[in-house]
Amino acid sequence: MTDAPESASPDELMTVNAARALAGARTCFVGIGLPSAAANLARRTIRPDLVLIYESGAVGAKPARLPLSIGDGELAETADAVVSVPEMFNYWLQAGRIDVGFLGAAQIDRYANINTTTVGRGPDRPASRLPGAGGAPEIAAGCGEVLIVLRHSTRNFVDRLHFVTSVGHGTGRGDRERLGLRGRGPVAVITDLGVLRPDPETAEFVLTELHPGVTAEQARAATGWPLRTAAHVGTTAPPTAAELTALRALTNA
Amino acid sequence: MIRRGAKARAGDVADIRPLPEAVADLVRDGDTVAMEGFTHLIPFAAAHEVIRQGVTDLTLARMTPDVIYDQLIGAGLVKKLIFSWGGNPGVGSLHRFRDAVENGWPRPLELDEHSHAGMANRYVAGASGLPFAVLRGYRGTDLACGSGTISTVTCPFTGEELAAVAALNPDVTVIHAQQADRDGNVLMWGLTGVQKEAVLAAGRVLVTVEEIVDELVPRPGGVVLPGWAVTAVAEVPGGAHPSYAAGYSVRDNDYYQAWDPISRDRERFTAWLRRNVLDREGAATR
Numbered sequence: 001m002t003d004a005p006e007s008a009s010p011d012e013l014m015t016v017n018a019a020r021a022l023a024g025a026r027t028c029f030v031g032i033g034l035p036s037a038a039a040n041l042a043r044r045t046i047r048p049d050l051v052l053i054y055e056s057g058a059v060g061a062k063p064a065r066l067p068l069s070i071g072d073g074e075l076a077e078t079a080d081a082v083v084s085v086p087e088m089f090n091y092w093l094q095a096g097r098i099d100v101g102f103l104g105a106a107q108i109d110r111y112a113n114i115n116t117t118t119v120g121r122g123p124d125r126p127a128s129r130l131p132g133a134g135g136a137p138e139i140a141a142g143c144g145e146v147l148i149v150l151r152h153s154t155r156n157f158v159d160r161l162h163f164v165t166s167v168g169h170g171t172g173r174g175d176r177e178r179l180g181l182r183g184r185g186p187v188a189v190i191t192d193l194g195v196l197r198p199d200p201e202t203a204e205f206v207l208t209e210l211h212p213g214v215t216a217e218q219a220r221a222a223t224g225w226p227l228r229t230a231a232h233v234g235t236t237a238p239p240t241a242a243e244l245t246a247l248r249a250l251t252n253a
Numbered sequence: 254m255i256r257r258g259a260k261a262r263a264g265d266v267a268d269i270r271p272l273p274e275a276v277a278d279l280v281r282d283g284d285t286v287a288m289e290g291f292t293h294l295i296p297f298a299a300a301h302e303v304i305r306q307g308v309t310d311l312t313l314a315r316m317t318p319d320v321i322y323d324q325l326i327g328a329g330l331v332k333k334l335i336f337s338w339g340g341n342p343g344v345g346s347l348h349r350f351r352d353a354v355e356n357g358w359p360r361p362l363e364l365d366e367h368s369h370a371g372m373a374n375r376y377v378a379g380a381s382g383l384p385f386a387v388l389r390g391y392r393g394t395d396l397a398c399g400s401g402t403i404s405t406v407t408c409p410f411t412g413e414e415l416a417a418v419a420a421l422n423p424d425v426t427v428i429h430a431q432q433a434d435r436d437g438n439v440l441m442w443g444l445t446g447v448q449k450e451a452v453l454a455a456g457r458v459l460v461t462v463e464e465i466v467d468e469l470v471p472r473p474g475g476v477v478l479p480g481w482a483v484t485a486v487a488e489v490p491g492g493a494h495p496s497y498a499a500g501y502s503v504r505d506n507d508y509y510q511a512w513d514p515i516s517r518d519r520e521r522f523t524a525w526l527r528r529n530v531l532d533r534e535g536a537a538t539r
Contacts, residue, residue: 032343055369056291057444068506069342071292073499076443082474085291085316085447086377089370094389117366117395126355131340131347133368134317138390167393179393180413 008239010192011151012247013211015041016239018102018149018190019247025100027051029093029139032070034149035102037251038190040066044246053098055135057083066250089135093142096182101143103166105150106130107158110204110225111175112148112168112186114140115161133165140166141181152191158224169203193219195236199228209234267437267483272461272492275485276302279425279457285335287314287376287423287455288321290496291446292342292504295321296429298492299461301530304328314423316372316447320495320512323347324530327522329359335421336364337372344509348516358519365402368394371418375402376447378420379454390416426455429493430478431500433462434469437480442472443499449476458482461489463501 008016018038022028023046030039030052040063043050052061056071060080067075076082083092092098107115116136119128140146146168150156168186169175176185186205189196194210207219207229220227239247268275280286280303288296300321303311307330313322314335319342325331327349339350353362367375374386387406397403402419428448430441439460441448452458460478465488469477480486490501495508515525 056293057446067343068509069292069504071342071444071504072506073293073443073497073503076293076499082444084445084449084476085369086373086450089373090377090388094370129339129346129351129354131338132336132366133394133396134338135369137368137394137396138370138388141392142389164393164395170393175393180389181392182389 008244010211012239012244013236014149014151014190014192015247016243017195017211017236018147019045019243021147021188021190022047022050022100025050027053027098028100028102029053029055029098029135029143031103031136031139032067033104035104037066037247038149039102040250041243041247044250045243051080053092055085055088057085057088059083059092089138093135093138096142096144098142099144101139101146101183103136103139103146103148105148105156107156107161108148108150108168108189109158109161111170111172112189112198112205113161113164113170114148114166114168115163117163117165120162127162136166140168140185141183143183145184146186148186148189150189150191152193152219152222154222154224157222169198173201173203193222204228206230207233209236211236212238266480267433267460268485269433269435269437269465270485270487272299272302272487272489273306275459275487276306276308279459279485280308280427281424282308283310284424285312285314287421287426287451289315289426289428289446289448289451290493291317291444293444293446293496294429294441294448294493294498295319295496296427296461296492297321297494297496298489299427299429299459300325304330304526304530314421316369317342318347318350320347320509323349323512323516324526326350326353326362327359327516328526331362332360333363333365335367337367337369341509341512343506344513348513349522352519365400366396367403367418368396371403371416372421373447373450375418375421376450376454378418379422380450383420385417385419387415387417392416421454423451423455425457425459426451427459427461428452429461429489429498431463431498432466432469433460433486434466437483437486438469439478439480439483439486440469440472440475442475445474445476449478452478452482457484459485459487461487461492463490463492463498464488
C-alpha cells in the first residue's frame, strides 16, 4: 500500500493541514483550487457538518468529487440553497454570516496582503496579467477570519506586492480597524513547508510550525522577506492514514 | 409583425427568431454587451454568431470573462473589457485575454476592473434605475486607484464611508436559459448568477434557450423573465456548450482543459476559430 503516512507529498501535507485548520469552523467561503480541496477534505474528516459556500451561489454544497470550477453542476444539485450572485455577496458575505474565508494567492507579503492581479517581469517585458480579484477582496474583508493556502517559494512570498488585490493586515496591526474591515483577517498561511501565523503585536507573519522533516532554513530560503520564527516552532502531526485515504479518494474521483 | 430591436414594452411579447437574425438585429458595432452566466448557462452559441457576423468595437461586460470572451477578444472584436475575474476556471489563464492586455494582440484591450461584489452591485444599480450602488468593498486595495467607476460615498445617517460603484447598463444583454414558452416567457434554474440583474439593466435583451415548450413548469429556485422584459428569444439546443444547462447537459470540463494549449498560440487559435466558428453554423463543438 502507498497510503502510509510517511509517503505524503508536500502538496498533501499542505492540504491535510489546511483541512485541519477548519476544525472550529461552521461555514466556509471556498475559493477554487487548493482551498476547495482542503475544505472538501475537512468535510470528510474532522468537520463533517462544515457548510461549504461557493461564490457561484451554492450554499451548503456537498460534492462527491472535487469540482473543476466553482460553478460545476454538482455544487448546485447538492446545496442546501442556491442563491443569486448579488444575494451571495450582499446578504451572505457582506452581512458577516460566514465564519471562514479560504483563499489562494499568486503573491502574498509579510502581512498576508494578496496579489492576484498583475506581476511585473522586469523592464524589458510586459507585466504578467493574472485573472484578477474575483470574490477575494470582500471575502478577505468580510469573513470572520481568513485562511490562505499557498505553495512556499520566493516567487509567491514576496517582500513587496506589485498590486494589492485583497487586504490582509495592510501595513501592520491596527490597519484593518483603520480601514473599517470587519473580519479578523488572515489567521494562518498554510504552505507545503509549514504554517505561518501573525505576530500578536505586529501582525507580521512568522513561522510557527514546520511539517515533519522540513527545516526552518528551508522555509526562510523560500520566503522573499526575512522570515522571523516564533519563539517555539512546532512540528505538524503527520497525516493519518485516514486523512490521506480521504484526500486521495477526493482527488482521484 | 417583427419588431426591429425596439425595447420591449409592457403587453408585448418577445419575438421568437432564428439566432443569426436576432444577433444581426440586436448586437451592433460599438455596443456595450453583457453575456452573463456564472460558469453555468454561458451563451456560447450567441457569441459565436457575433464572431461570424464580425460585430466589432465592442465593450464587453462580464463578471468572469471565461473562454467565451477569450474567443471574442482573440477574434479582434473587443476594445474594452469590464470584468472581475479573467481566468479559465480550474485550468489557469485566459491566453487570448493575456495576449491582448500584455502585447496588444490582435488589438489593445482597455480594462475596467472590479471585484465580484462590485460587478454584481453595478448590475443591481443598473437594474434598479439608480446611478450607483453602495457596498462595503475595495477598502485598502489598489483596485480603486485609477478606476472611473469606483468611488466612495458617505452614509447620510451614520457618517460611515462606503464604496460606491457606477451603474452598469449594457446596450444589450445576452443570456442562455433552459426554456421559453411561445410568448417568450423565459425560465432558468440551477445557478442563475447575475442574469436577472444583467437583463433588467439592459436596453435590449436576447435569450437563447435549450427548447421552446408549450407550458413552463415552475421549478424550485427557478427564475422567470416575463416575455415583455425580453426583446428576442432564439431556440438553440446546446447553446451553452462547453458550459452547461442544468437538466440538459453537463459542463464539458475536457473542452476547458483543451482550450489551454489551443489558446496559448496565436496561429493555433486562429486556425481553431476558422474551423470551429467562422466556417460553421450553429454552436461550435470540438
